Amino acid sequence: xxxxxxxxxxxxxxxxxxxxxxxxxxxxxxxxxxxxxxxxxxxxxxxxxxxxxxxxxxxxxxxxxxxxxxxxxxxxxxxxxxxxxxxxxxxxxxxxxxxxxxxxxxxxxxxxxxxxxxxxxxxxxxxxxxxxxxxxxxxxxxxxxxxxxxxxxxxxxxxxxxxxxxxxxxxxxxxxxxxxxxxxxxxxxxxxxxxxxxxxxxxxxxxxxxxxxxxxxxxxxxxxxxxxxxxxxxxxxxxxxxxxxxxxxxxxxxxxxxxxxxxxxxxxxxxxxxxxxxxxxxxxxxxxxxxxxxxxxxxxxxxxxxxxxxxxxxxxxxxxxxxxxxxxxxxxxxxxxxxxxxxxxxxxxxxxxxxxxxxxxxxxxxxxxxxxxx
Amino acid sequence: xxxxxxxxxxxxxxxxxxxxxxxxxxxxxxxxxxxxxxxxxxxxxxxxxxxxxxxxxxxxxxxxxxxxxxxxxxxxxxxxxxxxxxxxxxxxxxxxxxxxxxxxxxxxxxxxxxxxxxxxxxxxxxxxxxxxxxxxxxxxxxxxxxxxxxxxxxxxxxxxxxxxxxxxxxxxxxxxxxxxxxxxxxxxxxxxxxxxxxxxxxxxxxxxxxxxxxxxxxxxxxxxxxxxxxxxxxxxxxxxxxxxxxxxxxxxxxxxxxxxxxxxxxxxxxxxxxxxxxxxxxxxxxxxxxxxxxxxxxxxxxxxxxxxxxxxxxxxxxxxxx
Numbered sequence: 112x113x114x115x116x117x118x119x120x121x122x123x124x125x126x127x128x129x130x131x132x133x134x135x136x137x138x139x140x141x142x143x144x145x146x147x148x149x150x151x152x153x154x155x156x157x158x159x160x161x162x163x164x165x166x167x168x169x170x171x172x173x174x175x176x177x178x179x180x181x182x183x184x185x186x187x188x189x190x191x192x193x194x195x196x197x198x199x200x201x202x203x204x205x206x207x208x209x210x211x212x213x214x215x216x217x218x219x220x221x222x223x224x225x226x227x228x229x230x231x232x233x234x235x236x237x238x239x240x241x242x243x244x245x246x247x248x249x250x251x252x253x254x255x256x257x258x259x260x261x262x263x264x265x266x267x268x269x270x271x272x273x274x275x276x277x278x279x280x281x282x283x284x285x286x287x288x289x290x291x292x293x294x295x296x297x298x299x300x301x302x303x304x305x306x307x308x309x310x311x312x313x314x315x316x317x318x319x320x321x322x323x324x325x326x327x328x329x330x331x332x333x334x335x336x337x338x339x340x341x342x343x344x345x346x347x348x349x350x351x352x353x354x355x356x357x358x359x360x361x362x363x364x365x366x367x368x369x370x371x372x373x374x375x376x377x378x379x380x381x382x383x384x385x386x387x388x389x390x391x392x393x394x395x396x397x398x399x400x401x402x403x404x405x406x407x408x409x410x411x412x413x414x415x416x417x418x419x420x421x422x423x424x425x426x427x428x429x430x431x432x433x434x435x436x437x438x439x440x441x442x443x444x445x446x447x448x449x450x451x452x453x454x455x456x457x458x459x460x461x462x463x464x465x466x467x468x469x470x471x472x473x474x475x476x477x478x479x480x481x482x483x484x485x
Numbered sequence: 486x487x488x489x490x491x492x493x494x495x496x497x498x499x500x501x502x503x504x505x506x507x508x509x510x511x512x513x514x515x516x517x518x519x520x521x522x523x524x525x526x527x528x529x530x531x532x533x534x535x536x537x538x539x540x541x542x543x544x545x546x547x548x549x550x551x552x553x554x555x556x557x558x559x560x561x562x563x564x565x566x567x568x569x570x571x572x573x574x575x576x577x578x579x580x581x582x583x584x585x586x587x588x589x590x591x592x593x594x595x596x597x598x599x600x601x602x603x604x605x606x607x608x609x610x611x612x613x614x615x616x617x618x619x620x621x622x623x624x625x626x627x628x629x630x631x632x633x634x635x636x637x638x639x640x641x642x643x644x645x646x647x648x649x650x651x652x653x654x655x656x657x658x659x660x661x662x663x664x665x666x667x668x669x670x671x672x673x674x675x676x677x678x679x680x681x682x683x684x685x686x687x688x689x690x691x692x693x694x695x696x697x698x699x700x701x702x703x704x705x706x707x708x709x710x711x712x713x714x715x716x717x718x719x720x721x722x723x724x725x726x727x728x729x730x731x732x733x734x735x736x737x738x739x740x741x742x743x744x745x746x747x748x749x750x751x752x753x754x755x756x757x758x759x760x761x762x763x764x765x766x767x768x769x770x771x772x773x774x775x776x777x778x779x780x781x782x783x784x785x786x787x788x789x790x791x792x793x794x795x796x797x798x799x800x801x802x803x804x805x806x807x
Contacts (some may be wrong), residue, residue: 454577
């Protein structure tokens with residue numbers, strides 16, 4: 112959100128600074144590992160081999176990445192309009208509710224190829240609906256989106272506990288879960304699809320939703336950079352007042368953008384409920400909304416960056432689980448620490464390294480005056 | 486409702502309100518200076534962990550309180566550095582602090598104590614125990630007043646009284662002192678303060694430090710007064726409820742206190758009503774009562790109950806003109 116700063120070459124601004132920021136985050140995370148008395152390099156090795164070294168690890172990594180892509184895109188598209196949606200958590204939860212309700216209603220009459228588009232629509236609608244009220248309040252009543260989406264995260268959580276304890280749980284069962292959906296309505300696992308072609312792979316939760324994640328990335332890329340609506344969205348993000356002079360109605364843009372953002376977060380529900388859990392349960396959204404913030408910041412709000420950052424956080428989540436087996440001293444919540452550090456260094460402290468890099472580049476260009484522009 | 490039960494519910498409400506009151510005052514001081522703080526939760530959690538860990542190791546509640554305050558203040562300084570010196574996004578910084586606290590407390594806790602992120606259960610030694618105010622026995626014979634004094638006024642831990650004192654103290658500081666005047670000014674129109682030759686950054690840093698101090702006390706209360714040890718994510722969103730209470734109180738101390746007490750009462754009633762059937766209504770869903778603070782805050786923000794206007798410069802980094 113900084114203006115043009117000519118002191119650094121463009122490639123350094125786009126490529127080097129984010130890289131340095133992420134590096135700083137990982138150095139501090141490494142220090143935490145040192146405090147615990149383990150070797151950070153060994154830890155990285157364990158994580159990488161745990162996340163990428165086997166078909167199973169890879170499957171889990173990509174399954175986590177699927178969720179992170181959805182919530183990362185949700186945060187990223189809102190950022191482009193200058194809005195901060197920290198309600199991804201709640202929107203994902205309610206998106207899952209939409210998918211769950213649809214499947215619980217229709218799973219005995221339809222099979223998954225028919226249900227998939229319906230489930231996607233349900234997830235989009237429910238996620239968007241949960242973002243709609245905060246969006247409307249931001250656009251028309253001037254209440255701050257950050258506060259209202261925080262409140263809506265808690266409201267979503269209360270609503271889900273109520274529904275699963277009192278309404279949707281199986282009769283006679285005490286656990287707050289719905290019944291399992293019929294097998295014909297479950298999204299096929301990638302393992303099973305590959306198995307059909309004779310490729311054997313360990314069973315992992317990775318399912319067809321990853322294709323939806325790819326489509327979502329393409330959608331965001333086209334919408335934000337190649338449509339008039341995307342142009343309006345970015346204009347509002349740059350300057351609401353300028354947008355008004357350009358004939359854009361910022362209120363409508365805010366409303367639409369946040370609803371799209373909520374809809375994208377809602378897609379987590381397809382992956383979790385239709386793809387993996389096969390029933391409605393509590394806290395299937397755990398933490399994905401907040402990871403989305405780290406993913407968006409690290410991916411610089413571009414779909415390609417979001418995919419890369421989502422895969423990185425997939426590696427961290429899966430590798431972190433492996434790590435806690437190999438090095439029992441390191442709890443798997445280390446991933447949360449890394450997320451926090453990435454958000455801190457890529458977000459709040461994004462300009463920490465800039466003065467030093469600027470000095471460095473100034474030094475380099477002084478040595479080679481031919482490169483220095485007048 | 487029987488009077489006995491009523492008194493006990495009210496006392497429970499005050500106990501549940503205590504961390505909210507401290508955090509709401511903390512958030513108020515920070516936001517009145519122009520620094521948005523959604524990291525109250527994280528600071529409180531980190532302090533809760535530090536206090537419980539120190540209490541478990543040393544057995545001293547006072548040392549635990551000190552450490553809780555130090556840790557929360559350090560995190561507040563980090564927030565201040567990101568927001569004031571680096572002019573970073575204040576919400577992003579708050580989110581980072583919440584995640585850092587949530588992760589680090591468990592990572593360090595399970596390494597140090599090997600109990601899956603919990604700290605060892607504390608005996609009475611390392612805790613702030615309920616105090617019995619003088620005169621309880623004297624008044625015990627007096628009808629009504631005696632019971633009120635015994636159950637509602639006496640019998641809390643020291644930190645509850647500190648929290649109640651923090652409200653008039655905050656009011657006095659913000660509204661009656663030179664520092665407070667400047668604090669309010671810097672949250673509304675920092676250029677004016679700068680023009681008058683007062684450092685915007687130093688004012689905001691002091692507000693952030695006070696915020697750290699209060700969240701530190703709040704966290705200590707949660708882990709070693711309200712409970713007897715730390716468990717993962719034990720603050721369970723109370724930092725956000727405090728944020729809601731602060732907004733509900735429109736960034737003013739006494740109304741914020743009222744909101745905290747209301748939210749605490751809702752919580753106490755929800756606990757009391759768990760599984761209870763009321764004639765005519767049936768079982769009241771506890772989740773509904775627990776969701777009320779959030780729903781009420783949204784309604785307030787929507788302008789349906791009064792109007793909540795945040796300090797004008799809050800969330801905007803101050804860039805000195807050259």
